[in-house]
Amino acid sequence: MDIFKGIDFNDLFVLGWSSNATEITFKIEASIWPDSPHYLNPKPDEYTCYRKCEIQFTDFTSYSGLSEQSSVNPSIDINGSIDYGNIDSLIITNQGFKVVGEFGNLEVINGKVQLKFTHNKLLNFVPATKSVASTGLPTLRCGSPLAMR
Structure with missing residues (x-):
């Protein structure tokens, strides 16, 4: 998925999530590398670019497997910041999509995924289509930016 090019899912932090009948939103702090069009020079105390953004799923038929945020214990870092x-x-x-993490094993039927940065600029979307062959699905997994399933 091109919208996630240069984003290291291994070093991304889930800050929270919400859902309703029309939208699922993950608030994240993304680790962004130079091959991403959203890369900025890192701050002096960072080894790469970190930016807050949202991953949104919309236009779906249904979804299941997403835990309520209040039922998941967060991690609290030394500096007091909380993430999931x-x-x-x-x-x-x-x-559609399958998304796995501390928040559950989310399955989204149909729909599209969008990446939005905190200034609310829509960057792109990927629609879920039934025409994707099961042996050639693009997959983002921990430890590899894009692998083929």
Whole structure:
């Protein structure tokens, strides 16, 4: 998925999430590398660019497997910041998307995924289509920016 090019899911932090009948939103702090069009020079105390953004799923038929945020214990860092781990995988399936992390095993039927940075500029979207062959699905997994399933 081109919208996630240069984003290291292994070093991404889930800051929270919400859902309703029309939208699922993950608030994240993304680790962004130079091959991403969203890369900025790192701050002096950072080894790469970190930017807050949102991953949004919209226009879906249904979803399941997402835990309520209040039922998940967050990690508290030394500096007092709270996060809910990372996104272990984000996969396009024949039915839509599968997203796995501390928040659950989310399955989104149909719909599209969008990446939005805090200044609310829509960057791109990837629609879920049933025409993707099951042997050639793009897969984002922990430890590799893009692998083929």
